[in-house]
Amino acid sequence: MARGKNSVSVCFSGSAGVELVPWGNENLISKADAQLIAAAPEMLEALQLLLPTIEALAHSPVEYGRELTTVRAAIAKATGGDL
Numbered sequence: 001m002a003r004g005k006n007s008v009s010v011c012f013s014g015s016a017g018v019e020l021v022p023w024g025n026e027n028l029i030s031k032a033d034a035q036l037i038a039a040a041p042e043m044l045e046a047l048q049l050l051l052p053t054i055e056a057l058a059h060s061p062v063e064y065g066r067e068l069t070t071v072r073a074a075i076a077k078a079t080g081g082d083l
Helices: 031-057 065-079
Strands: 007-012 018-022 028-030
Touching: 028 031, 031 065
Parallel strands: none
Antiparallel strands: 007 018, 007 028
């Protein structure tokens, strides 16, 4: 990937989150990607919290079916297939 003004290196530091280091070594990604990576744990938690509510609202596959499928798929993708 070419290095540009919006490129940073990402340093993972456990539960402390993501540190952005300009012009780092081989782990160069965009700032937007780094922000998404940093927000991913909270987004996963939010989906996991919402899943029971969406399931309770879905009285039939027609009601909230797309939303339920999308939330389940996102959780499975983020957890390696585990709901």
